[in-house]
Amino acid sequence: MAYKLYYLDLRARGEPVRWLLKVLVQAYTEERISVFTQWPQRKKDFEFEVTPVLEVEGQQLHQTTVICRYLGQRHDLTSHDLWTRTRQEEVMEALHDVSNIVSTAFIARVRGDDAMAKGDAEKVKVKLAVVIRNIETRITEQGWILAAEMTWVDVCVAAYLDIYEEILGQDLLTGHPRTAALLKNVRSLPQISAWISERPGWTKFEDPEGLF
Ligand SMILES: N[C@@H](CCC(=O)N[C@@H](CS)C(=O)NCC(=O)O)C(=O)O
Structure with missing residues (x-):
């Protein structure tokens, strides 16, 4: 069963989910939604009207920490205490x-x-x-x-x-x-170093140049 990740065309809260899916070696697809041109029309497609959303067996899971905790526990990359x-x-x-x-x-x-x-x-x-x-x-x-x-x-x-x-x-x-x-x-980690070399650069919205 492959996961589907929905997120904006940003690193931000998408990146921890992406890194975790890669470290867990889980098959997934991602839909990157343009924050400037697509998001206003897509917002209502998501139950809580925000992303990231992980689609799991046809159901939407929201909240970055909840998504990551679910993946970590499901695939046993977690502390047990x-x-x-x-x-x-x-x-x-x-x-x-x-x-x-x-x-x-x-x-x-x-x-x-x-x-x-x-x-x-x-x-x-x-x-x-x-x-x-x-x-x-x-x-x-x-x-x-x-x-x-x-x-x-x-x-x-x-x-x-x-x-x-x-x-x-x-x-x-x-x-x-x-x-x-x-x-x-x-x-x-091999999956992460590969991702770092292939991932898209900053989009205009989150380009830190001149701000920090
Ligand atoms: N607490 C939520 C926050 C989700 C959130 O605010 N996501 C932003 C992107 S990082 C978003 O979808 N913004 C679009 C909007 O609010 O219309 C989480 O951790 O997932």
């Missing part, structure tokens, strides 16, 4: 708080509100530093977030860090060696 799993997911949601500000920055830029866009971009840097500090303290000696082996949370966190390193620069993880090593290890 409830408290550990819960604390790992805390990191995911902290990253989503930052993503929300990134999207308001991009939307402000589209609207021509440069002051708001720049203000949000500064907030992203401050909030992300706090999240990265917490990720660093949760990475075990084996190199994974609160686990001895890689889980779906590591894959998704790496997908977001990959985006942030491109947006904010190579110094992002300086002083956080465990986090840098986690990102390097996930990027080095």
Whole structure:
């Protein structure tokens, strides 16, 4: 049974789902919906009127963390202790708080509100530093977030860090060696390094040039 992913023509919240499907070696197709030209007509096709959506056996599954948790648990790339799993997911949601500000920055830029866009971009840097500090303290000696082996949370966190390193620069993880090593290890997985070399570049909406 192949999955179908629906997402905008962005990296953003699509990238953790894509990375996870690839690491899990799951067959999937993706429909990339142009945020500028197609999304207004397609919005109503989705039950919660947002993406990402993963179609599973004909049903729509929404919410990035819910989708990733489902995939991780279904294909057994998960910790089995409830408290550990819960604390790992805390990191995911902290990253989503930052993503929300990134999207308001991009939307402000589209609207021509440069002051708001720049203000949000500064907030992203401050909030992300706090999240990265917490990720660093949760990475075990084996190199994974609160686990001895890689889980779906590591894959998704790496997908977001990959985006942030491109947006904010190579110094992002300086002083956080465990986090840098986690990102390097996930990027080095064959499916992920292949995806990084073949994936589309930034579309105009999320091109960080000049904003951060
Ligand atoms: N909490 C949701 C947020 C979903 C969301 O806001 N998705 C954005 C793209 S990242 C979207 O579809 N925006 C279009 C719209 O709201 O019309 C998740 O994590 O999936």
